Amino acid sequence: MSKPANFIWYELMTPDPLGAAAFYGAVVGWTIASHGDKTAGGVDYRMIGRSDGGQAGGVLALDADMLAGGARPIWIGYLNVDDVDTAVDAIRADSGTVQMGPMDIAVGRIAMVTDPQGAALYVMDPVPPPGMEGMESDVFSVTEAQHMRWNELATSDPDAAIAFYKQHFGWGQEGEIAMGEMGAYRFFQRGEIGIGAVMPLMEGYPVPMWTFYIGVDDIDRAHAAVTANGGTITNEPMEIPGGEFAMNAVDPQGAAIGFVGPRKS
Template sequence: MKKILTLIFIACLGYACTPGATPPIASQIGESTYTPGRVVWHDLASPDPEASSAFYESVFGWTTVPYGDGNKKVWVFKQGDKPVALMAYYKTENGSGEWIGAISVPSVSEATAKAKTQGAKIVKKAMEVDNRGTISFLQDPQGASISLIKLNNGDPEPGLAEMNTFLGQELWTNDVSQSTNFYKEVVGYSTEEIDNQKVPYTIFKMGDMNCAGMLQSPAPDVRSHWVPYIRVANLDETISKAKNAGAKVLIEPSPDIRNGSVALLMDPTGAPLAVQVYNP
């Protein structure tokens, strides 16, 4: 199991998803109000945007819309007319891709400065991005890549994710205590321990709102990692599509893991993601 799970984690990023063009994201997903603590946006750092586009279009039915040109080109993934993520070209030391979730905060500059005092590596300091908002990129003290964001037009409205969109984020950390303290200080989370799981599990909360999950990483010899979840209608069909499109299945569905409703994949560029059937 440890050998399999080790494949989930990829080498430390030496970049951030700084867009070179300004697609109109904020105006298309914002709802005028803010929900600090939620993961409200996702960026894909891809070493091969063409392969990434083909994969996510084939598996989830997304369309890929390019903006800009040359080395300033970025792509927006859409489901129908609604943006779900942005992709930019970046090459890591080992050539792997990575999804980076963006946590909504009231002040990106203040939260980023606080993150630095708490031991984070600031990859890109707070910056204004037209048609998007203010965003920074960092690695927490355990090496997990995350971004902090304040969208110009407010956060997307809270609610159950539509099919083939992002359902949530989960932090696999090498040090639960340190990660708990870090995200409490930087984001303002409270935590709730869940005792009905096979392994100890923590929920990051803002008031009564569940924002993300956290568990002890089963692969302590590699850095911590945030794993995105995408909601799907049929797990077997999704896995079959993913395999046909070049993905690896790192963890197959198992009755011991959320009643067989989840699988962990690695896309063709090496970016890990989970897919889950979730019908509360």
């Protein structure tokens, strides 16, 4: 690929978009449309708006047929590739699986895959909006509230996962934090930018999965908003390198999510 892959979009799959809008509006400050736009496939899809006028991702409404087919509330990330079909073939040949084959949508070509350990993600060759050719998506930011700020992979085989993401997405892996008997928390880089980490699958993670951390303006305010709006805190705020705090939660519909930000009180 021409350059290392970036997370260019994040998608919440949920059976209750209105409930999700209320929750993430209170906790993060996002605005999610009260009515979805039907896609070509008839799917209810809603954009997530930031207070600066940008977009943070999208919400896909899970209908009864999707739920009956095994779909569950989840956050999933999109990684950009130069050619979706080529990327899918290479992932399949490297023991990954294809959950949804390549298809064209209004904003590009996508496919849903899992890495060899089973963590799901989309690969996408996007079509930029007119006048934005050559610009990168800003849904991910290492510093800004209302953006995703961290991407964390819990997996059954960290060594194999690191090799996979290096090979297929051009990432680097340098640095780690020892977690005692739990193993190492090892950092991923896209070029010079730290974008996330990989860690061993631990108790509470039913399968290998990506967890994404949304930037908030105040971790304690966000903590109170999670519990006041029907969410469940699964890991209390913990100080991280740099002096900010991160916590984990499950939204009212059942999707796991993280939050990161400063402590202001």
